[in-house]
Amino acid sequence: MTLTTTPEWRELATLAEAQRHIHLRERFAADPQRFSRHAIRHGGFLLDYSKQRLDDAVVAALHALWHAAAVPAWIARMRAGEAINHTEGRAVRHVDLRAAQPPAEVAAVLGRMQAFCARIHDGSWRGASGKPIREVVNIGIGGSDLGPRMATRALAAHAHPGLRVRFVSNIDGADLATVLADCDPAQTLFIVVSKTFTTQETLHNARSARAWLTAALGENAVSRHFVAVSTNLEATAAFGIAAENVFEFWDWVGGRFSLWSAVGLALALAIGMDNFRALLAGGAAMDTHFFDAPVHTNLPATLALLEVWNTNFLGAHSRALLPYSQSLAELPRYIQQLEMESNGKQVDRAGKRVDHATAPIVWGEAGTNGQHAFYQLLHQGGRLVPCEFIAVLRPDFDPGGHHDALLANCLAQSEALMRGRTADEAPASTSAALAPYQVFDGNQPSTTLLLPRLDPHTLGQLIALYEHKVFALGVLWNLNAFDQWGVEYGKVLARRLLPMLSGEAPASGLDSSTAGLLAACLAARR
């Protein structure tokens, strides 16, 4: 039996149909207690989902679905180390990376990271010409880039002084070149991060960085200026990185779940190991909550079930992620990989096509910038786009009045999206001709997540919240959230096209569009 044929699924479909015409404004008018009944407080977080299009009956039916899909049993299987990533035959153990008592191999690598960070910070690790390191350049892509990049920016207020940490990911030479343009080779450390150590972009960037370094300082400089993070120790050795400069992680850590491992080395250098361990502790605190809290007070469960409601029963195709925090400006990109690479799939665990929608498109931008770009469509575009607002209650940076203005905008947007505005409510000065333009339909659902502050512990909680949401959705949609076969095909075709672009192979076997574009690329070189 598939989930869509269960009584729980059918009940939700019935409720969706029956409530289709109820406006969020009416729901609030009918129930002064709506906020307190649809808000969860935990670990300093406040999740308000009262502006979603639902009522107690919907919430109860979603909770019933959680149990019908046996999510708690799947949690137990993950925790027991079963190979629940069945297409790759791997366990899913990123939670072990942040456990209070981690496995010995994890503790050992954390210890090595600690010692390394201390040497970089106190200046006892010297570059080849005897100078201390002042620049760290993380070379990686996808899961080997987005997590440490996002968190380094989010925790800038906690940065270790005297060290600049930057990130290069794109195969476009402009990425590496613009970072290297103001780096001094004698004081630069490269961290080459790749789970597989076969990723084209990362290895190409690493080779170019190596050439830049050795041109200035000679071949012997490599061991003082290059370290690697990988599960593939043979490939790191083949690249010429000495074993003592390699920080290991394991195939039971998915790339997009790997920030907690040595993949976070650049972050650990940026904020110091004490702060990195606080991030791990925050993740572990969210793990305990997810594993132990009943579904009705469970934050990851609630986010997952709201996504099912909006996607499968109300028909939403996308979700806007709107952090009202410039420090979280990279969060939408990070969550895009986490959610869309995990659950952007159509084939279920039994190898059959699912008969329901799966992951929505996630997109977003830091508030208030997004307001001046795309909110017009959210307010008057007529599309259902559930919005997820995230705000931080205590700011790290406030030169005066900024934070109040930021929060006022955040609260005002979810209020406006919910209420809308009728023609009667338009400003009195509005002329009859302009009145139709002043109407806002409203009824746009949103969730608001308030964080007490943005420190390492809180950020750890936040990331783990989304990780568990993604895991739960994989179970609910009957997908393996931990593989990513869909990324492979484009890579295969790029490998075939590369020799045609470099002139080593003739163009052949291409459709007319690809052949035409290739010819234009080649013509530009003549």
Ligand SMILES: O=P(O)(O)OC[C@H]1O[C@H](O)[C@H](O)[C@@H](O)[C@@H]1O
């Ligand atoms: O860490 P790497 O092995 O270099 O992989 C980097 C990234 O590339 C792959 O194509 C996957 O889609 C991502 O999940 C992964 O994070």
